[in-house]
Amino acid sequence: MSHYNHSNPSTFILKGIPGLEASHFWIAFPFCIMYCIALLGNLTILLVIKCEPSLHLPMYYFLCMLAIIDMVLTTTTVPKALNIFWFQSHEICFHCCLVQIFFIHGFSILESGVMLAMAFDRYVAICKPLHYTTILTNPVIAKIGLAILVRGIGLMTPLMCMVSSLNFCGTNIVSHSYCEHMAVAKLGCGDIITNNIYGLSIAIVVVFLDSIFIAISYVQILRAVMGLSSKEARLKSFSTCGSHICIILMFYIPASFSFYAERWSQHIPTHLHILMADLYLLVPPMLNPIIYGMKTKAIREQVPKLFCQKGT
Template structure:
């Protein structure tokens, strides 16, 4: 019944960042700092949005989804990376490796769709403001969230099963800090063509389709913003959308670099590739709550409220 192959190894060895073994101990400190910031920021964002009734709106629901996804992405990888860097804990059980791979790739795909949903939210808010509440009801947001989750899981589950069915009869050393799909597939001694084809097709489809629709949304938004008569409204719209675009670039750029480097980047030093792949799972989760949360007036005010209790009662706006 299981998709596991009888020749699966019991454990793999994760090597961290090949070529930078001597500096692993020191690299772990900024990694740990970024992880702590990501945890605190995303937990705070998630808590504030879920407990503040005034923030129960479509845009904040999407931010809540991003926070949850980022918590899964960082927690499924960073503790193991830190254990490699600080305690030389290189071994990872095969089943844990597969689970880690599933979480990394499926939740990255889910986050990609949530970014698309946020672009659509911006489009409706700016281009069709009078229909915003009618179009993006709680029921619609729930359906979007379910569709986002189902698409990410359904697309990446076959990829994980294909990895478990490969025979592994050679070295067990993964030249990576975590169980990235192609880094594991390279250790197989059977035919890996289906893995290559499905992996590249899925990644291209997910990133390609989502980025195309995001681009279309922002072209329409840009056209609508440029037609605004109010300069202040125009600048506010540019500011809101500009930060969203920055997050999209921070998310997609290292992801695509890491994915395609595994296949065709033989001339790129391994330590650069692996380091960027690690930062891909740390930098966006660290920046998302800072940019989305603290840049949003309502969230910033809710976070700062405990520090200004008296002034808040008197109507003082701490932001």
């Protein structure tokens, strides 16, 4: 076991998935495939929306924000995880670890905010269609995007100050495949109660409030859909809303499980906890372009045109 006796470690050792070390080589393959799909899908969404003027609308602006966040989230974690699984490159420098913490938790907060904004966009589009263009103007969208960004940075800045000021004097082994906040904070030799309480407060505020407002939006949407006279329109709307709700649940449930398991994981197998923590950063970014993008007719029709133009 690695030890050090100073407050600023030069490196941490990431274990990967404790208990499944013998399977690391094979686990890396689905991780790599999901990462490639996430990158390709989100990059395609961005290119399609950028190249097609008819898609320069609020719904697609929010989708672009989500695609950028997903690419940053996966790129922050997966390449290092693959290095661990395939090349046994377990070391990560202290400052790189801090950067990972900031981007993983900060961009998870941003993703939650964008999902809330997208739910609000759908609420306005379905429940107040006549006022859609007057409510969601470009300046309003810019302000929403800025508010999401400011909230993420504002919540993460105190957390980063707490982590960077910790004294580390024991083991430098992180039982994770990336630098998760509490996994790193637990290595501190001082009192980490402040880190624990603040991190827990962020999770409660972000997950609870955002999920409540998203739920309210979709309840209003479903009430409006039930009032549609066309059965075909109702089925189409239910299909779309159902897909969106599944993606939202696939983000919030694993994220909440990972967050709370890091604090109270005595009865949860370590490998299950770490796998869930990895998958919540991989599965939603992989599925978001499919659910939000490919199931949207306007985008689906533009994808072949985009690749034909690129091929030409």
